[in-house]
Amino acid sequence: MKMYLKIALASCAIVFFSCEKRGSENTNTKEKKDFKGATLNILCWEGYADEQFTKSFEEEFGVKVKGTYFGSSDELVSKLQSGGGSSYDIVSPSSDVAGYLVKAGLVDPVDPSKISGWDNLSPLLKNMQDVVKDGQVYGMPFTWGPDYLVYNADVIQDEPTSWDIFFDPQYRGKVAIWDDISNIYLMGQVLGMDKEDPSVLYNMTEDQLALAKAKLIDLKPQLRKYWATAGELDNLFKNGEVVMAVGWPITPATLNRQGMNIKSTIPKEGATGWIDRLMIVKGSENAELAQLWLDYISKPQNMAKVAEVTTYSIANPNAAKHMSEELQKLTYINDMDYYHENLNFWQPVPNRKRYNEVWSEVKNAN
Amino acid sequence: MKEVFVKYRLVLPLSLWLLIFLVLPYVFILTQSFLASDNFGQVIYDFNIDSYSKFFTNSLYYTTLLRTLFIAVVVATTCVFLSIPLAYFIAFRVKKYKTILYALIVLPFWMSYIVRAYAWKIILGQNGILNSFMMYVGITEEPLEFLLYSNFSVVICLVHIFTPFVAIPIYTAFEQIPKALVEASKDLGAGSWTTLWKVILPLGLPGIISGGTFALVLTMGDFLTPVLLGGPDTLFISNIVQNLFGTSNDKPMGSAVGILMLILILILLEYSGHMERKYASFKSKSY
Amino acid sequence: MITQFKSGLVPVAALAVITFLYFPLIIIVLYSFNADSVSAFPIQSYSLGWYSVMLQNDSLLAAVKNSITVAIVATTLALIVGLPAAYAMHKYDFLGKKTLERIVLMPITLPGIVTGVAMLSFFPLVGVRLSLTAVTIGHITFLSAIMITQLLARFKQLDPFLEQAGYDLGARPLRVFFVVIIPNVKTAIIGAVLLCLVLSMDEIPVTFFLIARENTLPIEIYGMMRRGITPEVNAISTLVFTVSAIAILLSIRLTEQNQKIPK
Numbered sequence: 001m002k003m004y005l006k007i008a009l010a011s012c013a014i015v016f017f018s019c020e021k022r023g024s025e026n027t028n029t030k031e032k033k034d035f036k037g038a039t040l041n042i043l044c045w046e047g048y049a050d051e052q053f054t055k056s057f058e059e060e061f062g063v064k065v066k067g068t069y070f071g072s073s074d075e076l077v078s079k080l081q082s083g084g085g086s087s088y089d090i091v092s093p094s095s096d097v098a099g100y101l102v103k104a105g106l107v108d109p110v111d112p113s114k115i116s117g118w119d120n121l122s123p124l125l126k127n128m129q130d131v132v133k134d135g136q137v138y139g140m141p142f143t144w145g146p147d148y149l150v151y152n153a154d155v156i157q158d159e160p161t162s163w164d165i166f167f168d169p170q171y172r173g174k175v176a177i178w179d180d181i182s183n184i185y186l187m188g189q190v191l192g193m194d195k196e197d198p199s200v201l202y203n204m205t206e207d208q209l210a211l212a213k214a215k216l217i218d219l220k221p222q223l224r225k226y227w228a229t230a231g232e233l234d235n236l237f238k239n240g241e242v243v244m245a246v247g248w249p250i251t252p253a254t255l256n257r258q259g260m261n262i263k264s265t266i267p268k269e270g271a272t273g274w275i276d277r278l279m280i281v282k283g284s285e286n287a288e289l290a291q292l293w294l295d296y297i298s299k300p301q302n303m304a305k306v307a308e309v310t311t312y313s314i315a316n317p318n319a320a321k322h323m324s325e326e327l328q329k330l331t332y333i334n335d336m337d338y339y340h341e342n343l344n345f346w347q348p349v350p351n352r353k354r355y356n357e358v359w360s361e362v363k364n365a366n
Numbered sequence: 367m368k369e370v371f372v373k374y375r376l377v378l379p380l381s382l383w384l385l386i387f388l389v390l391p392y393v394f395i396l397t398q399s400f401l402a403s404d405n406f407g408q409v410i411y412d413f414n415i416d417s418y419s420k421f422f423t424n425s426l427y428y429t430t431l432l433r434t435l436f437i438a439v440v441v442a443t444t445c446v447f448l449s450i451p452l453a454y455f456i457a458f459r460v461k462k463y464k465t466i467l468y469a470l471i472v473l474p475f476w477m478s479y480i481v482r483a484y485a486w487k488i489i490l491g492q493n494g495i496l497n498s499f500m501m502y503v504g505i506t507e508e509p510l511e512f513l514l515y516s517n518f519s520v521v522i523c524l525v526h527i528f529t530p531f532v533a534i535p536i537y538t539a540f541e542q543i544p545k546a547l548v549e550a551s552k553d554l555g556a557g558s559w560t561t562l563w564k565v566i567l568p569l570g571l572p573g574i575i576s577g578g579t580f581a582l583v584l585t586m587g588d589f590l591t592p593v594l595l596g597g598p599d600t601l602f603i604s605n606i607v608q609n610l611f612g613t614s615n616d617k618p619m620g621s622a623v624g625i626l627m628l629i630l631i632l633i634l635l636e637y638s639g640h641m642e643r644k645y646a647s648f649k650s651k652s653y
Numbered sequence: 654m655i656t657q658f659k660s661g662l663v664p665v666a667a668l669a670v671i672t673f674l675y676f677p678l679i680i681i682v683l684y685s686f687n688a689d690s691v692s693a694f695p696i697q698s699y700s701l702g703w704y705s706v707m708l709q710n711d712s713l714l715a716a717v718k719n720s721i722t723v724a725i726v727a728t729t730l731a732l733i734v735g736l737p738a739a740y741a742m743h744k745y746d747f748l749g750k751k752t753l754e755r756i757v758l759m760p761i762t763l764p765g766i767v768t769g770v771a772m773l774s775f776f777p778l779v780g781v782r783l784s785l786t787a788v789t790i791g792h793i794t795f796l797s798a799i800m801i802t803q804l805l806a807r808f809k810q811l812d813p814f815l816e817q818a819g820y821d822l823g824a825r826p827l828r829v830f831f832v833v834i835i836p837n838v839k840t841a842i843i844g845a846v847l848l849c850l851v852l853s854m855d856e857i858p859v860t861f862f863l864i865a866r867e868n869t870l871p872i873e874i875y876g877m878m879r880r881g882i883t884p885e886v887n888a889i890s891t892l893v894f895t896v897s898a899i900a901i902l903l904s905i906r907l908t909e910q911n912q913k914i915p916k
Contacts, residue, residue, distance in 0.1 A: 068866045078615040087865040223598040231880030352405045356614035361426045376741035391771035455667035480871045481890040485677035488692040499694035587764025624767045
């Protein structure tokens with residue numbers, strides 16, 4: 001009897017599977033209602049598919065928006081290389097790998113004429129040439145922000161002015177850094193390598209890499225954990241495991257909403273930053289829906305919601321009128337040059353493999 | 367004549383399945399380990415042995431392998447030490463509720479791996495159950511930090527996960543020892559310890575070896591516990607493989623590390639199988 | 654006096670080990686009823702709150718559904734592929750039998766991570782994109798190994814005369830298989846099926862590499878742990894534990910019953 005039940009269940013499952021497939025096949029037509037039942041899959045950094053701004057899109061088109069989060073730029077590249085096109089429709093690469101995705105043919109061009117907010121997007125971001133190929137644009141500027149020093153202001157009362165505070169014995173075992181090669185850039189900054197030429201951080205010589213590596217190894221006794229996702233960092237703060245970290249604006253935003261007193265600062269050595277774009281994956285089954293998402297999210301009121309969730313700076317300055325004064329200040333929306341003057345934005349790393357290896361070597365060192 | 371076709375027809379689906387979905391993938395990563403990749407991890411079809419030479423020249427790879435092996439030995443030994451009294455107790459001391467007690471060791475064997483790692487995380491954390499308990503009772507005043515995000519927490523969790531894997535073969539081996547032999551040893555005036563040391567352990571050795579090997583091999587292949595419970599110093603060889611196929615995206619290198627890991631594990635399995643047989647034959651000779 | 658102490662030591666040690674094995678499980682169950690979101694000692698008040706939070710977590714529920722689907726489909730196919738093969742491996746000698754026996758054991762003995770990355774590298778080449786389908790194929794592969802080892806053990810205990818009697822009565826092999834063999838190993842099959850279902854529900858190393866955008870339950874829990882501790886994990890774990898414990902106890906009982914029948 002039980003066996004029959006199981007076989008029955010199994011056949012139900014098979015039917016269910018095939019139904020699902022059929023659902024995603026007929027999304028190529030143009031009428032609004034024809035998207036009904038489709039799922040738009042976004043492979044993105046945390047917070048870029050929050051229901052606060054996906055809800056009304058879902059309702060408008062009768063679709064589902066599903067975000068899958070990745071934890072590092074290389075993870076994104078690796079997922080796309082192993083046949084991501086059939087799994088994801090939209091990705092949100094940062095400035096270090098966006099150009100590569102275009103060059104490697106992993107993404108399709110976007111159509112600016114179908115993006116209503118396009119004309120208002122920050123010209124500075126729009127005019128960057130790394131995602132332009134043969135006169136076609138492959139990405140829509142979305143957000144940007146810093147990898148700065150995030151600290152628990154209840155424990156550290158005075159605003160830190162230098163990354164040196166990471167090495168302060170007082171905070172031994174209370175520091176967290178991201179599990180990512182960007183730590184090498186950071187140590188380059190701490191060592192003052194980018195004083196003359198910002199791009200040095202992304203093209204270090206073996207000697208410079210050795211210096212950065214030694215500095216990171218010095219830091220190890222101070223560290224509690226390498227965080228892999230912003231959510232993990234939030235928890236490390238919440239559980240009192242750490243009092244300061246390298247982090248993104250989404251961490252203070254999330255934690256302060258929960259009543260904590262988390263502050264952030266760009267120390268005097270500087271901080272690196274990233275510019276994220278939205279791109280349409282090559283061979284996406286829902287390319288048209290993806291284009292509609294770009295249009296939707298480029299609109300000021302929706303961009304404002306992105307800012308609210310993440311407190312990242314957003315690409316459409318017109319969103320300011322939908323944001324509180326405090327949020328405008330936090331995201332520098334009225335002073336778009338601020339971050340550009342104060343951050344060293346990620347660039348493609350020609351020797352990325354070696355950077356990754358050095359980062360593993362740091363983790364391996366005792 | 368007909369039966370010939372029947373038997374091949376019976377094994378054909380399985381053979382084909384395993385060929386396509388198991389053997390070929392293994393052959394493929396063996397091939398891939400001799401290829402190259404560009405800076406963004408795109409595999410280039412260019413035959414070379416760079417990945418292997420890198421493994422043996424860059425200390426990152428071979429020291430990580432050795433350190434993982436060391437931790438695996440610690441985990442396996444601890445598991446064996448915990449399993450012996452448990453198996454001994456159930457095999458020789460318990461008469462009435464044997465099945466229930468046996469089910470008691472088998473049950474956590476099936477308890478979800480991820481849930482157990484999760485349990486240790488909430489037990490050992492800074493504000494976790496153990497720390498808050500110790501502070502509540504007054505054993506410590508400050509939370510102990512070494513408990514979580516350290517090699518300590520990784521070892522505890524792995525020992526917890528793998529002990530049932532070790533206890534079951536040891537128990538099975540103990541069960542096979544004729545009770546009369548144990549009685550005889552006691553009748554001849556040997557104490558419990560002597561009996562354990564001179565009779566039970568040597569006869570149970572095949573079970574101990576096979577259980578210990580289980581724990582050793584499983585630890586070497588584990589990559590989630592180090593990620594979830596490990597600290598800045600925790601890096602297993604499997605984490606390197608995992609990273610090379612994910613965040614650091616260098617598949618040929620990852621394949622090479624995976625293949626070398628496989629070779630080491632096959633040697634370990636072969637050796638332990640050999641040892642098991644050796645001590646098993648000693649056992650059959652002795653009576 | 655001294656001997657008494659010595660013999661008392663063993664039960665104490667055994668009890669300590671059992672406590673160690675069960676302590677985390679008890680913690681999970683206990684804290685699933687904790688009203689607070691911080692898992693600290695002592696529990697201030699109890700509630701079913703996390704169970705209702707769990708029921709509202711759509712992606713968690715979707716993951717449960719995915720896991721159940723994968724487990725059922727993979728187990729069914731592993732049975733279809735494994736049962737006849739196990740029977741043939743028990744009954745006949747054939748070319749490449751030794752090799753097949755070794756290969757079957759590979760997914761059990763070799764580390765899952767290597768199998769996982771091998772499948773990850775190879776599957777896209779044969780048109781299997783990373784998805785729940787790929788996960789299911791991966792599961793079938795290692796479940797068929799479990800299925801075969803379990804069933805082979807049972808076939809070995811079968812009374813050879815029983816089968817012979819079938820042939821003597823003029824039945825054809827296929828009929829003997831379905832009328833004589835299957836009913837005699839029925840409980841072993843059910844036991845193996847339950848085992849496979851539980852193993853599939855908990856599989857991580859292979860699944861981890863083959864998953865795309867839809868998660869199975871363990872991977873979803875892993876993701877939740879990486880994003881932060883959410884006590885609804887306690888609730889879902891308690892449920893999963895209860896269900897798998899029942900399945901396993903049932904499977905043990907069936908195998909026991911099974912051993913009694915031929916006598």
